[in-house]
Amino acid sequence: MGAEAIAATVGKWTLVVFVLMGAIPLAAATYQFLLIGIHRWRHHYDQAAPFFPRTAILIPAWNEEAVIGGSIDRLVGLEYPADRLRVFVVDDASTDATPDVVLAKAAEYPGRVVHLRRENGGQGKAHTLNHGLGIILQDGWMEALLIMDADVIYEPDSLRKMTRHLADPEVGSVTAYIKEGSRPNNWMQRFIGYEYITAQAAARRAQNVLGALACLAGGAQLHSRANLDSIGGRIDTSSLAEDTFTTINTQLAGNRCIFEGNAIVRAEEPDGIVGLWKQRLRWARGNVQVSLRFRSLWFRPSPEHRLGSASFAIFWFSIFMLPIFMILSSASLVILFFIDFPLSWATFQRLWIINALSFVFITTYALLIDTETSRTTWREGVMFPGLGSLLIILYTVFPKAFMWVVANGSSAVGVELTPLIVKSVIFTAYVWVAGCMLVAYLGKVAEARGWFRLLSPLFVYLGGYGPLLCACTFASYIYEMRGAEMKWDKTVKTGNVAA
Amino acid sequence: MTFDMDQYTVHDFAAEVEKDLRFELQLAIRCVISVLAVVILVLARQSWFV
Numbered sequence: 001m002g003a004e005a006i007a008a009t010v011g012k013w014t015l016v017v018f019v020l021m022g023a024i025p026l027a028a029a030t031y032q033f034l035l036i037g038i039h040r041w042r043h044h045y046d047q048a049a050p051f052f053p054r055t056a057i058l059i060p061a062w063n064e065e066a067v068i069g070g071s072i073d074r075l076v077g078l079e080y081p082a083d084r085l086r087v088f089v090v091d092d093a094s095t096d097a098t099p100d101v102v103l104a105k106a107a108e109y110p111g112r113v114v115h116l117r118r119e120n121g122g123q124g125k126a127h128t129l130n131h132g133l134g135i136i137l138q139d140g141w142m143e144a145l146l147i148m149d150a151d152v153i154y155e156p157d158s159l160r161k162m163t164r165h166l167a168d169p170e171v172g173s174v175t176a177y178i179k180e181g182s183r184p185n186n187w188m189q190r191f192i193g194y195e196y197i198t199a200q201a202a203a204r205r206a207q208n209v210l211g212a213l214a215c216l217a218g219g220a221q222l223h224s225r226a227n228l229d230s231i232g233g234r235i236d237t238s239s240l241a242e243d244t245f246t247t248i249n250t251q252l253a254g255n256r257c258i259f260e261g262n263a264i265v266r267a268e269e270p271d272g273i274v275g276l277w278k279q280r281l282r283w284a285r286g287n288v289q290v291s292l293r294f295r296s297l298w299f300r301p302s303p304e305h306r307l308g309s310a311s312f313a314i315f316w317f318s319i320f321m322l323p324i325f326m327i328l329s330s331a332s333l334v335i336l337f338f339i340d341f342p343l344s345w346a347t348f349q350r351l352w353i354i355n356a357l358s359f360v361f362i363t364t365y366a367l368l369i370d371t372e373t374s375r376t377t378w379r380e381g382v383m384f385p386g387l388g389s390l391l392i393i394l395y396t397v398f399p400k401a402f403m404w405v406v407a408n409g410s411s412a413v414g415v416e417l418t419p420l421i422v423k424s425v426i427f428t429a430y431v432w433v434a435g436c437m438l439v440a441y442l443g444k445v446a447e448a449r450g451w452f453r454l455l456s457p458l459f460v461y462l463g464g465y466g467p468l469l470c471a472c473t474f475a476s477y478i479y480e481m482r483g484a485e486m487k488w489d490k491t492v493k494t495g496n497v498a499a
Numbered sequence: 500m501t502f503d504m505d506q507y508t509v510h511d512f513a514a515e516v517e518k519d520l521r522f523e524l525q526l527a528i529r530c531v532i533s534v535l536a537v538v539i540l541v542l543a544r545q546s547w548f549v
Contacts, residue, residue: 037530040523045516050508079502157515164512205526262519357537365533369526397544 012340015332019347022329022433026358028318029198031311033365035206042209044165044258051167052160053143053224054084056136060128062092062121064150065101067268067497071150072105076112079156080163086141088114089150090132093121124486125218126235126242137233142225149219151268153181153497158263162222165258172227172255173247174263175213176220177201179373181266181497187380187457188276191465192269194377194384197370198362203315204259212306213257214316216250218243220265227255239293240486241286248294251305268497273444273456277472284476285486287320323437323474326467330434337430348430352396359385359393386440386464388432437471439463444471 057075061068068089075087087109089102102115118131129147136142144166146159154176162174177200180193200217207213221243230253236245250257270276291298298316300308318325329351336344363381367374374381383390395402410417440463447456460468 033533034530037527040520040527043520043523045520048516050504050512052504079507081502081504160507161515161519164516262522357541360540361533361537364536365530368529368533397540 012336012343015336016343016347018328018332019336019344019351020329020354021325023351023354023358024325025318025322026355026362028314029362030358032203032206032315033362035209036202036365036369039205039209044168044171044208044256047168047171048164049167051163052081052084053163053166054141055080055086055144055146055159055163055222056142057085057087057146057148058129058132058136059087059089059148059150060092060125060132061089061094061098061102061150062128063094063096063098065094065097067151068098069101069105071153072102072109072113074153076109077156078154078159080159082112085159086112086114088116088132088136090116090118090128092118092128124237124242126237129235129242130237133228133234137225137228144225145223145228147218147221147223148265149267151497152178152219153266154220155264155266158220158265159222161263162220162260165260166222166224168256169224169226170256171258172224172230172250172253173216173257174222175204175216175257175259176263176265177204177259177261178217178219178265178267179370180269182268182271183496185376186271188271188273188460189269190377190380191384191460192276193373194366194381195465195469197366197373197377197381200259201261201369202366205261207312207315208259210306210309210311210315211256212251212309212312213247213259214312215241215244216247216257217265219267220263221246223250224255227253230255239286239289240282241290244286244290245293248290248297248307251307254304266497273447273460273468276468277444280469280472281476281479284473285479287473288476288480291316291320320473323434323470323477326437326470327434330431333430333433334427337427344430345426348426349396351433352392355389356393356396360397380465383461384464384466386436386460386467387462388436388439389464389467392429392432436463436467437474440465440468441471443468 059068059071064071072087072089076082076085078085089098091099091102099115099117102113106113106115116132116135118128121128133145136145144163146162148154158176162176165171165174178196180189180196182189185193204213223246227250231246231249235242236249239245247257270279294307297307298313299310301310302308306312333344333348336347363384367378367381385393407417415421440460443456443459443463446452446459
């Protein structure tokens with residue numbers, strides 16, 4: 001074989017590897033979901049005990065008049081010793097009736113509700129939290145701190161289910177399972193509801209098994225005072241992912257972070273693509289910042305913490321680099337289409353067999369993990385990858401049955417499946433591996449343009465909610481490369497969370 | 500209603516943890532069910548539809 005032929009062969013097989021890299025994210029997710037199966041035997045309940053530290057609840061609030069009063073009422077009614085619970089609301093220069101509502105609640109619950117005011121607000125959540133933290137840490141009353149959002153609703157038993165883990169002095173922080181709780185919920189909130197099963201109830205249980213947590217939920221982070229002291233008594237203000245920074249700093253300080261999946265917190269999530277995009281762009285940019293800031297952590301095991309394990313890094317980067325995997329896979333398929341079609345087709349089928357089996361396992365298991373949420377979100381769970389990818393999955397799993405339907409359907413409408421048509425469909429499927437992100441993104445474009453907004457759900461159901469999040473991650477790369485301003489775009493809340 | 504910390508500490512805590520662990524066991528069983536769903540799919544693909 002000549003040098004040229006060897007180079008061609010190496011080139012082709014390199015492309016095959018790039019195509020198959022498109023299966024990494026779902027394969028990694030499958031690994032993650034399998035770990036949940038052993039959570040029953042690798043958990044922290046053995047070290048938990050009845051424990052009721054004096055807990056300060058810290059709520060950053062900017063223009064939260066619609067939700068803050070109800071939130072305070074529910075917090076003082078938690079199943080927790082009344083004399084060990086205080087609520088501190090940091091009013092971040094609100095321009096609505098938030099201060100009046102909080103002051104009224106402070107009068108209603110004397111000594112249990114405190115109104116703190118920042119006259120110069122708008123710098124972001126971390127600054128607001130630090131304002132309250134500085135005041136709370138001034139005296140020795142607080143033994144644990146719960147950071148939450150103004151709109152979230154805690155189940156009555158959730159705080160004590162979290163504090164029981166702090167009985168173990170090795171635990172620095174505990175987080176809870178945040179569920180999408182809007183009622184009535186629309187199509188977008190159902191997608192988010194399903195996503196939270198996978199990203200929280202499932203992924204964080206797997207991280208418990210690994211002994212390394214990626215992120216304490218912003219609306220439910222409980223810290224011991226010792227942990228706050230060990231991370232400097234302040235929340236990082238240099239990034240858009242203060243929750244993740246706190247989580248990683250906690251573990252780097254030698255303290256454990258625990259996910260308590262049986263402590264339930266309900267939150268109102270965005271009801272449209274534009275709102276979701278703002279929220280997720282902030283999160284995704286934060287993840288870029290975390291990946292770079294903690295670059296010395298990844299794939300470097302340490303006796304002090306588990307953040308450097310290969311499994312944890314695989315979980316982190318399979319999400320963080322998802323758009324890159326998809327684009328690389330799609331582009332390699334397109335090149336192979338022109339230079340070696342049979343090889344491209346065989347590789348495409350293998351890619352989708354892995355994806356299809358992973359999808360069936362993950363979706364089935366996710367729907368079984370939280371059956372309460374699944375009852376309203378199962379359709380969105382099935383449609384998570386989008387109709388286009390779902391058709392490819394159906395073809396991959398049942399090729400003959402699928403082709404029988406296509407052949408009969410096309411002859412019924414008088415269309416002959418010529419080789420050109422078949423090849424065009426295959427080429428489209430190759431492009432779709434990454435193109436679905438663009439289709440889902442069109443949903444965002446449509447939503448901001450008058451009557452076209454009616455079409456925006458169609459784009460998401462066609463392109464996929466997962467690909468929409470991928471598009472957002474891709475946009476975050478661009479924003480970070482451009483060094484775009486870090487803006488804290490607050491998610492609009494209406495207070496329609498069902499208690 | 501006032502939360503009775505002593506009652507919880509003496510009687511309710513262990514029952515609550517046991518309930519939560521039972522749920523975690525159910526999740527393990529559901530994991531096996533989901534794996535079986537994939538196995539059935541693979542077998543169905545090989546025997547009926549290919």
